Amino acid sequence: MDLLSENKRAAIWSIALLIVGLLVWEMSISAQAINTGELTEYELLTGAGTAKAGVPPPSEVAVKAWQELSNPFYDAGPNDKGIGIQIGYSIYRVLTGYFLAALIAIPLGFLIGMSSVAYKALNPFIQVLRPISPLAWMPLALFIIQDSEASAIFVIFICSIWPMLINTAFGVAGVREDWVNVARTHELGAFKTAFTVILPAAAPTIVTGMRISIGIAWLVIVAAEMLVGGTGIGYYVWNEWNNLDLTSVIFSILMIGVVGMLLDSMFGLLQRAVAYTE
Amino acid sequence: MAKSFLSIEQLTQRYPDGKGGEFTVFENASFGVEKGEFVCILGHSGCGKSTIMNILAGLSDPTSGVVKMDGFEVSGPSLDRGVVFQNYSLLPWLTALKNVTFGVAARFPQWTKVKVIEHSTAFLAKVGLTGDAIHRKPSQLSGGMRQRVSIARAFANEPKLLLLDEPFGALDALTRGTIQDELIKVWSDTDQTVFMITHDIDEAILLADRILLMTNGPMAQVAESVEITIPRPRNRTQIVEHPNYYAIRNHLVQFLGQRSADLSDQTSGANNRPVDVRIDLTDMAEGDDPEPASVLRAVEG
The missing domain is CATH 1.20.5 (Single alpha-helices involved in coiled-coils or other helix-helix interfaces)
Structure with a gap:
């Protein structure tokens, strides 16, 4: 076969x-x-x-999906927006929080990976902060930031930072000394070494961390939007539950799955692009 | 004595032994390498060959002593000293060609991209890598081909000194033979100074102008410097028929088998240069050497 x-x-x-x-x-x-x-x-x-009100049959869900997907971007007031707009809000929040996290986690991970002092100094904080459910930050975020939109982004930020930080540090620390020696014998400066040797060597591990993070961020955004309300796919699910419109609930659950899969497969492609075999 | 191109002066390496004391790998090692010379260093594991290599490469610092090249003290790694590592140390995410251009571009930053590629391709061709193979990643190449790329990378950089750390250690005997031939070919095309670590006596005789012999550690010393009195070009099949071959080989085997242990752990003098040894039976055959054949001519350096 x-x-x-x-x-x-x-x-x-x-x-x-x-x-x-x-x-x-x-x-x-x-x-x-x-x-x-x-x-x-x-x-x-x-x-x-x-x-x-009962669980709708799949045929009803299919009809609903057809209606929603044939006009995904309509906007008829605060409680009646197209599925495309809702998902768009969620993706915007996820990506904003996620890239802010990457902006901090990857350089910081490099530092921790290269310096064992930095690793030992920061490790206790990481170990305590990492297991905190991202939603537990929500009240504090709402109080300090005073803006529900920004608070949701902060929650995404705080939940996506850890896998990226830990994987970057792990990947950088694990770069084979021979490769670093190659850089040294070729008189590469610190920045050149970081970008031409350490980054490509650690890239598979870093991207794995990024892939885990985007998965977690997409899980968390639904819950976060249920709390902060207003817009987004999480809010949409909760709103339709309040309307007792289970067809929409099921449809939006499926949409969450599809978008999550697309986000993950994008990082899957990136992972394949940076992979190498020794 | 005139200053050598590369001169190692009273090099000492000590490590803490973990019990509060110190462990001396070697002490006051001094020797020189001339420009264009191919020098091999032979010795048992643990005598500090690799440590000397790392110091020459600038990857680690000695406890005391200096290394001077061209009259200047060596500190830190430099493009003037190229290294071929035992495990090839190719960057696995780059193709064979890019692994070489990586080095060439670092060495000659003023060159154009085209020139860098031309130069790199030429050196890959010298070690027998052409066509499709140079666009493959190291994982798609055999061990022998990987080491060829590594050798091409080092030679393409045209360093003042080329350091080879047991470059053929991980290869099978047949591949080793071919790559040794290629190494000689590339070396004879350039006037490259080479310093090489090896475990293999026959390899050392085939390749070297001079072999440095190290006693066993701890407190290892570079005890002898044996000149290889076999004319070039050398060929692995014909070299064994040269009258000097077995005389030299027996001397080396005897040293490594017996005397390296006898001489070990002796406290050395302040400046122990290796004893120069020259074994040449061809002189004897022509009858213009007054000394008996059985006597080695040992000259204090």
Whole structure:
């Protein structure tokens, strides 16, 4: 069996699983459809005649997805924005917080990786700050920054900094001494050594840290936006839950997954670009 | 005695032994290397060969003593001293060619990109790497090819002194032979001064003008400097037929097998230069040497 046929077989299995899963879901929903028989006037008045809010079947979700995705950028007031706008807000917050974190974590990681004194001096702080749930910072951030938007970005910043910082330090510290010696015998200056030898040597480890960070940032933004409200995919999920619109909730859950996958696969490509074999 | 091109003066290396005392690897080692000379250093593991190499490369500092090249004291690594490391030390994310251009561009920053590539390609060709192979990454090359790239990188930089740290140690015997031939070829095309560490007696005889012999550590010394009295060009198959070959080889084997241990751990004098040894049976065969064949001519340096 060559590789292509293996991939094809895997694809057939994936599609089969999807179809079976959707069918089971669809059928289990229609089975619990309520019986609309004769109702008393009292029952009609209390709303027993309308369908009870239930988990929608996949067909309904598909219809909703089609509606939303065919017009993703409409803006009809604070509580009615297109899915594209909501996701756009979330991505903007994630990327802003993330790149601010990278801007600090990567140079600081270089420093910690190159100097064992810096490592030992900063390690206690890292070890205490790292396990703190990013959302625990939220009240403090809201109080100090006094702006919900910036607080959400700060929460993303604080949660994405640790994997990048630790992986950069680890990657830089692990650069083979031979390669550093090559730089030394070629009289490369500190900056040239950092950029032409240490950075490419540590790049796979650094990018792995960046990939972990973006994953965590995307997990955290949903929760953060549920707290700060206003805009974003996290707020959208919570808002639709308040509207009891489970179709939208399921649709937005799927969108969160798809965007997360796209973000991750972008870093997967970057990882492949910087990889090398010894 | 005239100052050598490279002169090592009273070099001493001590490390703390972990028990509050000191461990002396070697003490007051002094020797010289002339311009254009190919010198090998032979000795058992632990006698401090690699330490000497690292000091010459400027990668570590001796406890005391100085290294002078061209009359100037050596401190820190420099492009004037090229190094070929035992484990090749190629940068794995760069192609073979880029590994060489990396060095050439650092050595000749004023050169244009085209010139750097031309120069690098020419040196890769000298060690037998041409065509597609130079665009491959080290992981896609065999051990022998990697070491060729490493040698090309060092020679392309045209350093004043080339340091080779057991460059063939990790290669199989057949590959080693071919690359030794290539090394001789590249070396004879240039007037490169080479200082090389090796464990291999035959390799040393084939390549060197002079072999420095080290006694065992601790307190190792550079005890002898043996001149290789076999004319160049040398060829691995014909060299063994030269009358001097086995005489020199036996002397080296005897030193490494017996005398390196006997001479070890002796406190050395303030300035112990190696004893010059010259073994030449061809003189004897022509009958213009008054000394008996069995006697080695040892001359105090």
